[in-house]
Amino acid sequence: MAITRRHLLQSGAFAAVAPALASGLPAVSPAQAQTAAGEPVWRHALSLFGDIKYPADFKRFDYVNPDAPKGGVARMIAIGTFDNFNIAVAGVKGTIAPAAALINETLMTRSQDEVVTEYGLLAESASHPDDFAWVTYRLRKEARWHDGKPVTPEDVIFSLEVLKKYSPMYASYYRHVVKTEKTGERDIKFSFDAPGNRELPTIVGELQVLPKHYWEGTDSQGHPRDISATTLEPPLGSGPYRIKEFVAARSVRLERVKDYWGANLPAQIGQNNFDEMRFEFFRDNTVALEAFKADQADWISENSAKQWATQYDFPAVAEKRVVKEEFPINDSGRMQGFVFNLRRDQFKDARLRRAFNFAYDFEEMNKQLFYGQYKRIDSYFDGTELASSGLPEGQELQLLETVRDKVPAEVFTTPYTNPVGGNPEAVRANLRESMRLLKEAGYDVRDRKLTDAAGKPVSLEILVQDPSGERIALFYKPSLERIGVNASIRIVDDAQYQNRLRSFDFDMIIDVFPESLSPGNEQREFWGSQTADQPGSRNTIGIKNPAVDTLIDKVIFAKDRAGLVAATKALDRVLLWNFYVVPQFTYGFSRYARWDRFSHAEPLPKYGHSGLPSLWWYDADKAARIGKRS
Incomplete structure (x- = not known):
């Protein structure tokens, strides 16, 4: 699902x-x-x-x-902007996503x-x-x-x-x-x-x-x-909150509905405890962090390993007025990577796409940019039991046999692994393999520029929407240039980025495909042929592969858990061996920092991440100890 x-x-x-x-x-x-x-x-x-x-x-x-006190204000951060409250056309322009639910x-x-x-x-x-x-x-x-x-x-x-x-x-x-x-x-x-x-x-x-x-x-x-x-x-x-006031593109203030019809439902008891919830919108996490440090927000979700390691040394942390905490992610996995737009002719050859993976030195990026906090993604269902490994066997192998003539031979003979860099010798070996694949595919290097069989230079633009994405792309750029690819990076605002995604107007982007513990119909939107040309779909890659379509159906119509796991692993292998993305990295925890004015029931549920904001409440005693908000 x-x-x-x-x-x-x-x-x-x-x-x-x-x-x-x-x-x-x-x-x-x-x-x-x-x-x-x-x-x-x-x-x-x-x-x-x-x-x-x-x-x-x-x-x-x-x-x-069930006795959580009602009251107080929770001030939260949202990244991006908004100019629309209508969820029916969400994706065309920015909406108040965090408040809409x-x-x-x-x-x-x-x-x-x-x-x-x-x-x-x-x-x-x-x-x-x-x-x-x-x-x-x-x-x-x-x-x-x-x-x-x-x-x-x-x-x-x-x-x-x-x-x-x-x-x-x-x-x-x-x-x-x-x-x-x-x-x-x-x-x-x-x-x-x-x-x-x-x-x-x-x-x-x-x-x-x-x-x-x-x-x-x-x-x-x-x-x-x-x-x-x-x-x-x-x-x-009809929900527990309504909009009280807003400033377009900047902030939304919600108030708890005092006569909310569902307040006493068993599934709502002990939740929705704040009288007000305020969402402040920021263009990027760097600016948001400064607002958090100034006590202009109560919580911040930190997605930058560098900021988590280096930017949380301000006095309030040392004084324990600000709490840093990591919450395990138990209910989902993900694929995140540099995504090729297969609608571009130059990316149709899988050997070129694989060569791009050999040019990516994740280990050095992890050391320089992320303080060694991340691990490389090696599955479209990374972090779950659905991730393939080793060679296919049993029911998974039986499913793959039905599409043997439509998938790379390596699916049956070679466990998928990403190239490993991190030192000069490994990087040189990876670059040699990259060039071998490109030569095999008909490419050549002329005047230090990679050209196709017709003599046309290979160039691409990596489209990003925020400084964190730009930082990652900038690290990758010199590696691509070492194999002769002319790579440029363009950062655009959120509205332009969404419009270009909707019309598939990009060469390469950084994209994330979140996966639940039990995938289903959404796999068609991620990878199905019928969504490849549908504006605004999540098939940003543009995959049109009959074997993938067949295996998606096997996932959706699995009759038991074992069948679902087998079908998902088979799908994973076929996606991996087609090299539709250059896999990036992941981290098995959500990072949060908060001003210590709040409490929650213990323990937090296994599949609820941080439980924010529904399971928390304003704790007046804690708030009094750390002082008034700025």
Whole structure:
């Protein structure tokens, strides 16, 4: 299953990792199993791993503090900017990604101490047949918008239609939902294009629901609202927070909804504890850190190894008024790398792409730029049990045999490894292998410039959107020049970067593909042929590979966990041996620094990272000890 709300991950703020495709049948409680013959089995929760921890009558999640005090202000940092509150056209221009999830709600919400289990939020229950051909969700009768109107099946149907129509991400993610209909006073049935896709009932539960009556109404000036256009009119939501005030492109201030309809839901108890949440937007993390040091923000998520190692030595840290902490990442993996745009003819030869990998000296970059904190990525599912290793065997090998004629021979004969540098001898050996591959592919070096068979010099522009990306690209640039590639680097603002990505107007970028513990339909958007030419899709590479398409289907339609793992490992191998990216690096922890004014329940849930901000609360005693905010 996808890491949903991709814009949250890209924002650099508190990342939300959605539940993921697993393998077993959704569990049913004993009470539900007693449903009369012929009647639907209504489930209070869905888990594709087969186990549901909390029964239908559970009171709260184990990891929350039900007595957490309500109050205080949390000031948070978001990287980027915004000029739009309409999530239906998110990706066209910047939105308030980190705040949107607190305003809008989904049908279901995940627990953070289970791998992939969702419990009812806007919906009280769900029902689907054994073949997963459809799912019906039943809304809670008490679910309300902030204007007091009930959340209706019409709202849900409207939301799916407009999100699929105007958002490439949602269009791909929900492409298998072919019919949505109201089947009862509070029931909505989603029919799928084929049975057997186990993930679909659950990912429908991730749908963000929008108010139809609001979007079909008029604004304060009497103008009709337009769901297809960007807007800075504060949206109507159903969640625990609403927008109180904002400064376009700079800040958003949320206030807790005092009469929030879902405050006493078991899945919400002990959460959403701050009276106000403020998001300050910064163009880059360097400036954000200075604001944090000046006590203009309470938390900062640090993505720079250099800054983490060198820039947190200010007095408040020594005085323990600022706490540095790392939280293990247990529920996801990732691929991050220099991404080739295969829509460019010069990148179509896999030997050239592989040569670029031999030119990349990760070990030296890690030493010089990252203080040795990172490890090299060697899988598209790095950090999970789904990462391939060694040679394929068993069920994985059987799956690969079905596409043997469409994949590189090395998939069956050679374990994938990245070249290792870090010293002059290794670097020279890697560069020699790089040049050998290029010569084999028909390239030559003339006047220290790499040229193709037609004599055309090989050149590329690495497009980046922030100083941290520029720093990484600048380190790679001399290595490419050593094999004769004319490499330039261009840094552009966030809006221009997103527009160029949407139209695939780049040679090479640095991209991140987050992966859940159980991948599913989102793999089509990442690597599927049907999304390669779809503007705004996540297939930034432009992969059109029938073997990849076949293996994606094996992942999606896996009948059990073992089959899912085997299919994902097979897919991983084929992606790796096609050298679609130059893999970069990863770190198994989230780094946070905070002013010590807050507390959380112990221990934090295994799959919740830091638990920020939902599981924390303002601690007045701690705040008094460290002094007033600046």
